[in-house]
Amino acid sequence: KAGVTQTPRYLIKTRGQQVTLSCSPISGHRSVSWYQQTPGQGLQFLFEYFSETQRNKGNFPGRFSGRQFSNSRSEMNVSTLELGDSALYLCASSLGSNRLYEQYFGPGTRLTVT
């Protein structure tokens, strides 16, 4: 069974640009969550989607947005990039949004903003 895949794995962008990251969950999983990991703030929750609906949203500015498609694949977008957005962005999928379901994480997308 294929794991969670994230594309691209590495990305370099310039301040002010926008970026879109993609996450393909494990087949059959309907819940996708996104996390940002930085050395200073650690792992922070961005958003969670279940069946194309946003279930939870973390404390991030409106520049961060996401969506989920009918095939459960998810994308997150960051507009007007800032240097502080440099981070490892991790996606996790699970069968459902209930925490009884194990969350499987992808390898992440490392975004560098210059």
Add this chain to the structure above:
Amino acid sequence: AQKVTQAQTEISVVEKEDVTLDCVYETRDTTYYLFWYKQPPSGELVFLIRRNSFDEQNEISGRYSWNFQKSTSSFNFTITASQVVDSAVYFCALSEQEGGNTPLVFGKGTRLSVIA
């Protein structure tokens, strides 16, 4: 508000030593879940264990064991006879059930280095 504290930033041990990673949590909810994840250098978070707040039994899985104590709000993780492959960053996380399972709140992580 929920909070997870991993006071140990970095730990270094010699192979075959036992090591305990500490995790202290804060929550006002009576029903919650606690987790441990391992993040090897590849970056992918690997699920290790989930424990709900009503199950205080300790758990052992091979060289790994977990000690959950509600009285001290702690969920500590012990690796017995550590190996070089155990070198990674370990995260403790909490999710409250109130309101329908809140997102995971992670501690800052403990970087474990096992030296051969």
